Amino acid sequence: MSRKIRLGIVGLRFGEDIIRHLLPPYPDHALFEIAGCYDLNTSRRDTVAHRWKLPVHDSLEAMLEDKSIEAIGLFTPPAGRAALIQTIVEAGKHVVTTKPIEFDPEKLATSLRVARDRRRVVHVNSPSPRPTPDLRQIDQWREQFDMGRLVSIRGEVWASYCERADQSWYDDPVACPAAPVLRLGVYLLNDFIHFAGEPLQIRPMTERLRTGRPTADNATLQLRFANGCLGSIFASFCVEDGDSYRNSLILNFENGTIYRNCGPYRSTYGMRESEVTLVRGTGCRRTEAHCVMFDAISGNYLWSDFYQDILSDAPISRAYEARLLESARTIARLSSAEEALT
Structure with a gap:
């Protein structure tokens, strides 16, 4: 690489983990x-x-005035993030941020349009600007084996949190609807949109089992898509079994099934890895099975891509802009759907 890009980090509750992964x-x-x-x-x-021996800025404005900083890592809560993205790109900086990108699709559309007009790069970890290897493999098999229509898509993710209320956005049912889905299952939700398109209908079901927060810690989300595909996501903060954050995925097609990170037997052990398996056959007899492992999974930050896009002066593409807006619209509908149930 020819040089390092100077990056400022805004929002350190989550941003500290990003800092750690960008250091030796x-x-x-x-x-x-x-x-x-x-x-x-x-x-x-x-x-x-x-802790990390880093320079301090007293405000976002001070950081944006620092001409040596080319890009901002924005890791603030999602509400109002579109306005911050717009402020950053108007200051001439590129942006990398995190899921969920924004609750207001219209404000996000405006900020992305400004980024495109000013040729500033905007990256999110989910949905990412380009499919990660696990998603590309599934796309390849889908075409290679003529698997037919997608009939069902199901995802599961869990961890074990025993949280207490802390007056953060995690405590706000409006800002954090169907909390396990929004905080953990959103990666799966964006995978669903990648494979099946924006859902026509979503229906959450939530429960508080052991959390000290006023928001849920156990949730499912039912989805219906335009081609007739039905989907479901289970996301929970109530399971401790050594398999946290696997983002398991099952895609049933008319002519086969694809699994990612499913079942009790594991070939991968890192939360940023994936095992993708294709199964085909007739009746009760399997005739074909393929398994591929990757040291990546959807939801990873594509730092090398972000770096190259900045150097190549590549603005946000209209295709990626559309995917981000699909995600934002779905998240906005998730909030409305949970409000309707209360």
Whole structure:
């Protein structure tokens, strides 16, 4: 690589984990230099800056005025993020941010249009600007084996949290609807949109089992798609079994089934890895099975792609813009659907 890109990090509750993964020994540290950090919580900002020996900025405006910083890692809560993206790109900076990107599709559309007009790069980890290897493999098999229509798509993800209320956006049922789906299952939701398109209908069901927050810790989401495909997502903070964050996925086609990270037997052990398996056959007899493993899974940050897009002056594509808006519209409908049930 010819040079490092100087990156400022905004929002350190989650952004600190990003910082850690952009420093040695992680390989992406060769692409980026953390050139500053900022958080509204000054105690958190100072603690993170001291821990990782980083420069401190006193405001987002101060960071945007720093001409040496080319890009901003924006890891604030999703509500109002579109306005922050627009402010950043209007200051001439590129943006990488996290899921869910925004609750207001119209405001997001405006910010993305400004980014495209100003030739600024905008990347999100989910949906990512390009399919990750696991999704590409599924797309390839789908075409290669003429698997027919997608009949059903199901996803599962869980972890074990025993959280307490802390007055963050995680405590707000409006800002964090169907909380396990929004916080964990959103990766699966964006995978569903990749394979089946934007859903026509969504229906959440939620419960509070052991959380100290006013928001749910156990949830399912039912979905219906235009081609007749039915989907479901189970997401929970109530399961501890050593298989957290696997993002299991089952796609049933007319002529076969594809699995990702399913079942009790594991060939991968990292939360950023995936095992994808194709099964075909007739009746009760399997005639074909293929298995491929990747050191990547959808939801990973594509740091190398972000780096290359900045260097090549590649603005956000209209196709990626459309995917981000599909995701935002679906998240907005999730909020409306849960409100209708209360």
